[in-house]
């Protein structure tokens with residue numbers, strides 16, 4: 001809510017909040033407009049049915065959400081503030097057809113996460129990447145996190161323990177990384193930094209393998225250039 005205050009002396013910094021519902025857009029825009037005479041420079045609009053990692057708390061309650069949400073946000077911004085703010089759609093985008101679908105709905109761009117896991121350049125351990133090959137959406141679960149929000153990840157021994165509330169979970173805080181943490185403050189859930197680090201280091205059974213719902217389409221590990229070609233539809237896509 002107070003991001004504009006933090007960047008008051010840095011007008012070149014773009015403020016791009018991530019939202020997954022109209023209520024979040026309304027709260028951010030009204031507050032920023034009143035307090036700071038400012039609106040977001042762009043918004044990342046999450047499709048909570050698909051995004052990997054944390055999911056906004058109230059946002060997984062109906063199907064086809066992004067299809068409704070993008071036009072709703074555009075209408076709201078136009079009606080209330082007479083502005084068009086670029087909307088970046090995130091969640092479940094895999095290829096050019098998905099990009100085109102989001103652009104047709106009014107998005108100005110897309111944010112892609114899961115598809116880049118199975119790239120050569122992804123710096124996670126090879127076993128993390130291989131866990132994403134030949135899986136299916138049936139292997140994806142929603143589990144609680146110490147942040148206090150649900151999160152989407154691949155099913156493994158760790159995820160099963162978290163879901164069942166097993167006492168057999170490491171609850172030692174390793175880095176004091178969150179302002180509010182169920183693990184550090186209440187000895188609940190698990191240490192997220194440790195769990196994600198375990199996964200990135202290749203412990204695919206006892207690590208937390210964040211993943212979007214749109215898994216199962218990757219058959220091999222490819223280069224980022226190949227992913228960009230699939231996303232843009234341009235064979236010689238330039239990777240900066």
Ligand SMILES: Cc1cc2nc3c(=O)[nH]c(=O)nc-3n(C[C@H](O)[C@H](O)[C@H](O)COP(=O)(O)O)c2cc1C
Pocket residue numbers: 018046050051052053054090091092093111112113114115209210211212213214
């Ligand atoms: C492994 C993984 C880690 C992620 N970590 C974060 C994160 O730390 N912060 C964040 O805002 N989003 C995070 N995300 C969400 C992505 O930024 C992105 O919005 C989302 O995954 C897009 O959906 P897709 O994975 O279906 O392409 C993560 C996603 C994945 C797959």
